[in-house]
Amino acid sequence: MPHLSWYLALSAILFTIGVVGVIIRRNVIVMFMCIELMLNAVNLTFVAFSSFFQDVTGQLFVFIVMTVAAAEASVGLGIIIAIFRNRESLDVDDASILKL
Amino acid sequence: MLTALFILFAGMAIGCSVAMVAQRNPLYSAISLIGVLLSLACLYMMLAAPFIAVVQVIVYAGAIMVLVVFVIMLLNVEADEPRRERLRFLVPAAIALAAILIGETAFILSSVPNFPTTPRPGSVGLTATVGTGLFTTYLLPFEITSVLLLMAIVGAMSLARRLRVDGNRQNRD
Numbered sequence: 001m002p003h004l005s006w007y008l009a010l011s012a013i014l015f016t017i018g019v020v021g022v023i024i025r026r027n028v029i030v031m032f033m034c035i036e037l038m039l040n041a042v043n044l045t046f047v048a049f050s051s052f053f054q055d056v057t058g059q060l061f062v063f064i065v066m067t068v069a070a071a072e073a074s075v076g077l078g079i080i081i082a083i084f085r086n087r088e089s090l091d092v093d094d095a096s097i098l099k100l
Numbered sequence: 101m102l103t104a105l106f107i108l109f110a111g112m113a114i115g116c117s118v119a120m121v122a123q124r125n126p127l128y129s130a131i132s133l134i135g136v137l138l139s140l141a142c143l144y145m146m147l148a149a150p151f152i153a154v155v156q157v158i159v160y161a162g163a164i165m166v167l168v169v170f171v172i173m174l175l176n177v178e179a180d181e182p183r184r185e186r187l188r189f190l191v192p193a194a195i196a197l198a199a200i201l202i203g204e205t206a207f208i209l210s211s212v213p214n215f216p217t218t219p220r221p222g223s224v225g226l227t228a229t230v231g232t233g234l235f236t237t238y239l240l241p242f243e244i245t246s247v248l249l250l251m252a253i254v255g256a257m258s259l260a261r262r263l264r265v266d267g268n269r270q271n272r273d
Contacts, residue, residue: 002106002146005215010110010143012205014117014136016198021121023194029126029172033133036164037117040140043156051147054222056233059152060241063234066159067245071252073164077171078259090126090177 007048014041028080028090032073039069105146112139126172130165137161149225 014037021034043062050058083095116135123129137160144153223229234242 001102001218003215003217005209005212006106006110007143007147009205009209010113012202013114016201017114017117017121019201020194020198023197024191025121027126027177029168029175030120030129033120033129033168036160037120037133037136040137040160043152044140044143047144047147047149047152050224051149052216052220054220054224056224056229057238059149059225059230060233060238062152063155063230064241064245066155067249070159070164071248073167074252074256075259077167078256080171081175082259084175084177090175 004048004052008045011041011044011048014038014044026091026093028083028092028095031092032076032080036069036073039065102146106143109139109142109146112136113143126177127169130169130172133168134161134165137165147225151225151227151230 018034018038018041021037022031025031025034043065046058046062046065050056050062080090084090087094089095113136116132116139120129120132120136123132137156141153141156141161144150144156
């Protein structure tokens, strides 16, 4: 039987990989996907706790986190397309100045 | 049996996420992320949460990743160019931060005395239970989420509208 701590350790590892990806990659779409990975790592923690302690709150929280991720995806990808239209580049270092 | 499945899916998730960060091509990264999401859905299934597992596949691996792949193909950017000089310190910084995070987690997991080893029996993951919770105790967060989705729709639409500058005034078409 997998223990609760195994799920928590897996979640921590996935979260750390997401953090490293956000720091070392410069392609804005890949950074965006690393943020999704971190959200998923947290979701795994919620579901593991919810299942081990038989409390439905964790799964409802996961549901709402998924909605927020969907909203974030639509707005974030819109912003990425707008940046690409202005600067012809997906490199975040090219977009370090707010002015056009 | 469950232990073997856990090791299989956890290995798949970790391998795919490392591949996602290491890949140079954004499209391969997206496909690796889909692998992570699917193996997490399998782990949710093992945790007796079928509703969340199905929503994970439909919303994440379906809708969100299709959107991401669509944008990658629409923009059609080549692989990363080499890193500039002034940002070279980021890789050691990332490794140090990762070491700190993993160390913290290891410390917490080793210092908590008695983790539950087996899930309690119950019906928490079923769709009926989730729906009952969503529409009774947590009705207000549910409604606020719908407002959030409305705001996201309006924001995405106003971002997608092209701003045109002609002369000294801006008008939108």
